[in-house]
Amino acid sequence: MTEDQLKLTCYFGERHRAGHRFLAEALVERYADAAVAASVVLRGIAGFGPRHQLRTDRSLTLSENPPLVLTAVDTAQKMHGLAEQAAAMLTDGLITLERVRSAAGSDATTPEAATLTVYVGRYDRVAGQPAYRAVCDILYRRGFAGATAFLGVDGTQRGQRRQARFFGRNRQVPVMITAVGRAAQVDDTSAELRTVLNDPFVTVERAQLCKRDGRLIARPPALPPADDGRPLSQKLTVRTSEATLYQGVPIHRALVRRLHESAAVSGATALRGVWGFHGDHKPHGDKLIQLSRQVPVSTVIIDTPERISACFDVVDELTAEHGLVTAELVPAAVSR
Template identity: 50%
Template structure:
C-alpha cells in the first residue's frame, strides 16, 4: 500500500544546543517519543547557511561545528501535529516540509501516483548490517539499479536515527549495525516502478519513500531547467525549490572537486545556503557503482550537494551549477512547499503550512 507521507528536514550546526543538550539529541528524542516512523541524522562534510559562514572538512571550523541534516518522515497527520513542537524547539537553522509517498513493512509493488511520471526520487532506509548474498544490501541494490538503467544512486550513512519507530544511535568502538543508512536513487518514474518488485525482496524490513523530481542534467548534458515556479501559491503561501547535485570526490572542475567549486561559487552569490553530504557508495549515469576503501577515504566517495532557496534564487544557483557540471554529475530539482528559517534574537522567516501548486 502506498501511503500519503510528509517529510521534515532540519539543517543546523552540530554544536547547536537546547537547554544544555545537543539539538540533534533533542530532535531524535522527540521523534522517538512520538514514534515517528523514520529519521536519520546525517553529518555533512561542508556547506554554509544564511550567514554565509563556510564549514568544510578542510578547516578547523568544520571539525568544531560541522553542518548536520536531520530527515524524518511519517504520515501527514502525525508530522503536521508535530510541526509546532519542532518549530518551538529549533533556535537556529532551517526547517523544510515536503510531500512524499511511502511503502513500508510487508509491502507489495503498486502503480505509482501520476505525479511521479516525469521522474522519481526513491529513498530507501537500510540498516548497515543488512546483507544480500553476503554483501551489504546497499551495494546489491545499487548494482541492481545500475543494471536496470536507473539514472543514479548514492548511499549516506547515518550517525543516529529511528527506523520503524525504534531509535538506533552510532557509538564509538561499536559496529553500529542497526543505525540506518539512506539510499537515494533518481530515475524515470516508469523505470523506478519497474525495478521496485526486484528491490523490495532485498530489504529485510522495507522502508521506502518516493517523491517527484525533475532531472535537469546528466553527465554534463542539459536536459531541462528547473520548473519556473511563482513566489507564492494561490493562497499566498511561499513556494521554495531544492537542487540536488550528485557527483563524486574524483570529479573535478579547474582542479577542484566539483562540489567544492559549487560551494565556493554559490557562497559568492546571494544563495541562502548549501549542504554537502559525502556518501560511501553509489553511481550516476553509466559509471559503475563505486565507493571508498579505508586507505583511500575521500578519493572516490559519492557526494550529494543540496541547495534550497526561493524559485528566483534557485534559477540563479542553477546557472552556476550548470556551468560547473559541464562534464560530470546528475542534477535534479523539486518543489519544497514549506520552509522556515530560525535565528537567535531574530523573527522567523517563512512558514510551515504547505503550499499547493500544480505544475
C-alpha cells in the first residue's frame, strides 16, 4: 500500500453506546466490514474529556467509564467515509484525522523527526520471541529516542477482526508499537522490519521532538488557529514510565491531574504500554516478580495550538528530569 493514508482516532468512554451496543464494538465491526488495514482499541488508565470528568484506574468501579482510544489506518478514500460514520455515532468525545504515509519504501520528504508505527499481533514471533519485543530491540539498537508497545483489546489486522475474549489465550489481538526517531533511522529501520516481519503494516508521521530526558529541545511549533478556514489542532505526546515520579507521584498521573485542575486543555488521556524504552534505557516491561511496574506510559493531549502552547509550561515542569515529549499537527478534529 503506497497511496496516501489517514489515521482516524476516536477518544471516548468504554461504556459509551451506539444504540443498543457499546460504541467501541460497533465501530470496530464497521472497520472489519470495510476491511480496514489496521485498527486497535486501547484502554486508558487516566484521563478526562470535553465534560471534564476525571477518571483513573485507581478509582473506577464496575459502573464507571474508563477512557478508550480507538485508532484506525487505511487509504484516505476509505477513512473519509468511516470518519463521517464515526462522527455521527460519537456523542461525547473527540475524533481526529491525521495524515500518515506508508513506510513501504524510502521517501525523501520524511521530516527530520518522525513517528514510526508498527502493527503486529500479540503472539506474532520473530526468532522465537514476541514480535513487539523484537521490534523494540531493533528500534533501540538503531538509536530511536523511544518506543512503546500497546496491547489492544480489539481491532483489525489486514482487514480481519482481532477481538479479545473473556475465555481464551487471545493470541491474535493487535499490538501497536509507536517510536520516535530521525529521518534516516525511520527509513533504514523500515527496510529492516520488512525483512524480519511477515508482511508488516508500518506507517510514518511527521513529528517534532520537544524534550528528551529532561532536556528542552524546542517548544511546540507556533501554528495558526486555522488553515484555509478549517480549524487546526495540535497534539502533545508525553512518554514516561510508570516508575518515574514527580513529587512522589507517577508523572503521567500528576500531569493529568494538573491539566484537569487548571482547565488548561479540554482533554488528556494516559495509556499504559506493555513493553518499550526511552532514552538510553534498554527495552523493558512487566516481569513475573517485581516490586513496582516498569512499563512505559504515554499521555496524549490534543487541543488548539494556543492552548497547547499554554499547557506546555506544565508539561515542561513535570518532565524536568525524565520523559520524551513530541508535538504533531492534527489537521482535523471534532469534539463532542
